[in-house]
Amino acid sequence: MLTANSLTFSRFLLALPGVLAGRRYQRRALSRELAALLQVEDSRIVLYDSGRAAFAALLQLHGVGPGDEVIVPAFTCVVVPNQVPPSGATLRFVDIQRGSLGYDWQMLDIAIRRNTRVVVVPHNFGIACEVPTWLREKHRQVRFVDDAAHGFASRCDGQWLGSYHDGAFFSFEYSKNLTGGIGGFALLPAGAYLPQPALPEVSCLDQWRLLATLKAHLLSTRWPLLGRLTMALVRRLGLVYRSGDHEVVDGAAHPARELPLLSAVLLRAQLARLPATLAHKQQLVTRYQAALGAVPGIQQWPAAADCHWVRYPFALPFHVVDKARLARELSAACGLNIGVWFDDVIHPAGSFRHGYAAGSAPHAETLAASVFNLPVNINLAVDGALERKLQRLQQALARLLREQKESA
């Protein structure tokens, strides 16, 4: 998958000397810059090694414990529900809407119970939404926490995503809007106080792993073959950094750590160029919207121009049995990297279920079987080559839809 959406190989190299300034300096500077961008006080930004750790901290902030219930959207990444059981609270999945990729507010209203303490609000692919005032007023015991992992710097009616509910968690993992290799932060609600004990540092070996893995990802964005070879080498040397199987397969919670120095340095380099990055990505998305709009039967989702898409989603009008294979075929046909997020109600397929009952979130299940996505990455030029790739994608999709119709 094409990652490092806001970072180029040259900026990666240019940013590296920043590590000499030390982790305390770089983290403080990053917190300040994030706060300035999001127009909040510095004290509302708390950095972590991941979005999942930031989510766990927000559960703690809201005093979630035994007897409480946390609602998580069906159509999420397994590391989100993983953080709930250690709090002692129970976990419930609520379906999302096919038309918005977010909750149906009426359905959510019905789903909320007396012991519901936190509702995780999804902003899948970066599409920012706001919980209606009537719902918040009706359920005053509930804290609405934004899963903003896909939508750093997205806006909703002019407000920065994460700034208008009861806190938010963001991710800077390889594939997200900004890339720190790993990393994330919690945006606390105004006036909230969260004790911040010193956390363990990411080990030196893991930081080398991050560096090696990121380098391979970045090479792939420009030189796919070289990137693949580098990644194979990095894998062979045991230097790939990824979530452990105990989290993905066994559903274990993630022990929080500090944001690595390397991540802070790279994130600051990307923040410094954010307006140009957003403008470039918006141009890409405009091309995608036009190209996909010309293929009848392909579903897209409306979003404001200030949506910071993490990838650009589209759906086929039928269930696909092997999404990974179809994504590979479409990628080969058009030359663009087609992704499969999310490939299951609890992504990735094969991950821990947390008691999810098959069939209980039919909309999310349909989406998981039909949504694909296109890269929203500054390494992708908006030029004639992109137009040709999009034409090939249109042809491949039109062929697919024709074949499906004939076989129905």
Ligand SMILES: Cc1ncc(COP(=O)(O)O)c(C=O)c1O
């Ligand atoms: C929707 C969503 N929320 C949260 C996360 C967790 O972020 P992190 O990997 O930084 O813990 C992810 C993915 O990785 C995600 O896709």
